[in-house]
Amino acid sequence: MQWEAVIGLELHAQLATKTKIFSGAATAYGAEPNVQACAIDLGMPGVLPVLNERAVRYAVRLGLALDAEVAGRSVFARKNYFYPDLPKGYQISQYELPVVGQGHLDIDLEDGSIKRIGVTRAHLEEDAGKSLHEGFVGMSGIDLNRAGTPLLEIVSEPDLRSAREAVAYMKKMHALVRYLEICDGNMQEGSFRCDANVSVRPVGTEKFGTRTEIKNLNSFRFVDRAINYEIERQIEVLEAGGEIVQETRLFDSDRGETRPMRSKEEANDYRYFPDPDLLPLEIDSAFIDEVRAELPELPDVRRQRFVEQYGLSNYDAGVLTASRELADFFEIVAAQADAKLAANWVMGDFSAALNRTGVELNTSPISAQALGALVARITDNTISGKIAKEVFEVMWETGQEADAIIAERGLEQVTDAGAIEAVIDEVIAANPGQLEQYRAGKTKLMGFFVGQTMKASGGKANPQQVNEILKRKLDG
Amino acid sequence: MSIDAAQVGQIAHLARLAVDEQESEAHARNLSDILAFVDRLAEVDSKDVEPMAHPLEMTQRLRPDQVSEPNERERFQALAPSVSDGCYLVPRVIE
Numbered sequence: 417m418q419w420e421a422v423i424g425l426e427l428h429a430q431l432a433t434k435t436k437i438f439s440g441a442a443t444a445y446g447a448e449p450n451v452q453a454c455a456i457d458l459g460m461p462g463v464l465p466v467l468n469e470r471a472v473r474y475a476v477r478l479g480l481a482l483d484a485e486v487a488g489r490s491v492f493a494r495k496n497y498f499y500p501d502l503p504k505g506y507q508i509s510q511y512e513l514p515v516v517g518q519g520h521l522d523i524d525l526e527d528g529s530i531k532r533i534g535v536t537r538a539h540l541e542e543d544a545g546k547s548l549h550e551g552f553v554g555m556s557g558i559d560l561n562r563a564g565t566p567l568l569e570i571v572s573e574p575d576l577r578s579a580r581e582a583v584a585y586m587k588k589m590h591a592l593v594r595y596l597e598i599c600d601g602n603m604q605e606g607s608f609r610c611d612a613n614v615s616v617r618p619v620g621t622e623k624f625g626t627r628t629e630i631k632n633l634n635s636f637r638f639v640d641r642a643i644n645y646e647i648e649r650q651i652e653v654l655e656a657g658g659e660i661v662q663e664t665r666l667f668d669s670d671r672g673e674t675r676p677m678r679s680k681e682e683a684n685d686y687r688y689f690p691d692p693d694l695l696p697l698e699i700d701s702a703f704i705d706e707v708r709a710e711l712p713e714l715p716d717v718r719r720q721r722f723v724e725q726y727g728l729s730n731y732d733a734g735v736l737t738a739s740r741e742l743a744d745f746f747e748i749v750a751a752q753a754d755a756k757l758a759a760n761w762v763m764g765d766f767s768a769a770l771n772r773t774g775v776e777l778n779t780s781p782i783s784a785q786a787l788g789a790l791v792a793r794i795t796d797n798t799i800s801g802k803i804a805k806e807v808f809e810v811m812w813e814t815g816q817e818a819d820a821i822i823a824e825r826g827l828e829q830v831t832d833a834g835a836i837e838a839v840i841d842e843v844i845a846a847n848p849g850q851l852e853q854y855r856a857g858k859t860k861l862m863g864f865f866v867g868q869t870m871k872a873s874g875g876k877a878n879p880q881q882v883n884e885i886l887k888r889k890l891d892g
Numbered sequence: 893m894s895i896d897a898a899q900v901g902q903i904a905h906l907a908r909l910a911v912d913e914q915e916s917e918a919h920a921r922n923l924s925d926i927l928a929f930v931d932r933l934a935e936v937d938s939k940d941v942e943p944m945a946h947p948l949e950m951t952q953r954l955r956p957d958q959v960s961e962p963n964e965r966e967r968f969q970a971l972a973p974s975v976s977d978g979c980y981l982v983p984r985v986i987e
Binding site for chain 1 (some may be wrong): 904906908945946948951952953954957958959961965974976977978980981982985
C-alpha cells in the first residue's frame, strides 16, 4: 500500500524580551541558577502576574507577518499539571481565545513550486523552569530562571506531507522570527523548539490516521530524523495489522528513534480554565497600526526586490534572504560593486570560508565593507577574479584591507596593452612548434597560449586583453 | 452528567490527592449531585451571552519591559526544604 504522511508542527519561540512575561525578573541566558526567579515566577502566595507589553507587541508582529488576524480580545487560561519545574502547578497560556488567529506561511519546495502552509493560531504563554538530573545524589535540582520566560507557540495546520516539508516550514518560520527580531532563534539554548504531530494514511484517503506527538525537538536535523523515523514506524505497525496508539513520544538522538514517554508523564487532561488573575487582553487598532509601522521588510518581499533590483535569480535571492543578517551583508557588498558578482562572492567563497572555519557571519574576519571593497577591485579591473581569490585568503587570515594587500604584493592587473603584447611576443617566440600547429588548424591551442601568457605575467595580465591580443597575433 | 468511582480516582490522581478507594463511591455520589445542581444553569438560554472571562469590566494593563526584580535567591531559598548549588532540590524526577 502507498502511504502518505500528515504532519503539523507546534513551534515554540522564546520572545526576546528583557523581562519575564508576567514579572519584572530578567531573562538573560546563562545566569547562575535561580538568580532571575522572583516571587511571581516562584508562585509565592499573594503575588499577581502583570503582562509584559513587549511580549504582546512581538506576538502582534508575528501575526501581521503571517497575514493573520490579531485578536481584538484574547484571554489567558491556566493549563494545570504537576511537575517540579512548574512552581504554580499550572502554566499560564491561552486556550480558547489566542492573540493571533489563522494565518499562513509560504514555503519553497524542491521542484521550485511554492506551497502555502496554514497557521492555525499563535498564542502567548510562559516557559517552565529546568530540571537538572546530574550532580545531585538521589535528587533533582530545579533552576527556575527560565520559568516565566515569554513563549509564542505557533501551531500549523496539518498541511505538511514529509519531513522535508516540515523542515522547510520550520526554517522559514525560524528566519521570520529573526527578521522580526522577536526571537534570537538560538536553538542550542532552546530559544526555538519544535513538537511534531505525525500520522500516516493510505494515499487517496481523506480521513487522518491516529497521530503521535514527538516532543522537544531542538534542531532541524532532529526534526528531519525524528519525523522520518516516526513515519516508517507507523507504516510498519499498520502494515503488520497493528494500530497506532495516540501518545507522546521522545526522540532519542543517540539511537535515532522515537519512544513513548511513560504514561504517567502524559496526563493529557490539563483542565484549562480562564486565569482569574489576568483580565482579558484588548488590542486596539491604534496599537496594531503602530506595530505595523515598525515591521521590517519581510523575507519574501525582500527576495522579490533582490530579483528586480539586482537582477538575481529567484534561487540566489532566496539563498541571500534566508537570514536577515546575510541579506544585510549582501546589500552592503552590492552597494560597492557589481551586484551579481557580489552575490557570487557572498554565496561562494565567502560562505564556503564561513562553513570551512565554523565562523558565524557576525564574527567574520572579513566585514561586508571589506568584501565589497575587494569585489569592487574586480569590477574596476584592478585585479582579476583569480587574483581576487588569493587576496581573499589573505584578508581572511590577516584581516587586512584588499587595497593594502594588492599594493603590498603588487597584484594590480596589467592592462597596459604594450606590456601584455611584450609578454605575448615572448611566449610565441618560445613556442614555435605550437605556433605552427595552431596555424595548421589546431586552434584549440589557443588555451595553451593563454595559459602560458597568464603564467608569464604572474596571473596579473587582464584576461580579456590577453585573449584579444593573442588571437590577433596568432591569426596574423 | 454524573461521575463514577473510576473518574473520582482519575481526578484525584490529576490533583495529586489521596482518596480512599472505599470512599470513592460516596465522593462520586456527592460530585454527581453538585454537577446536577450546576446543570440547572443549562436551562437558561445563553445563546447571545458572551462567555465571561473575568467578573470585572476591565481589560488587562500592560507593564513596560524593564527589569524591576532584583536577585533575592538567598531569601527565597531560606524557605526551601533543600537547596544545593543554587538549585531547589526535589525528589528525583527522570524523563
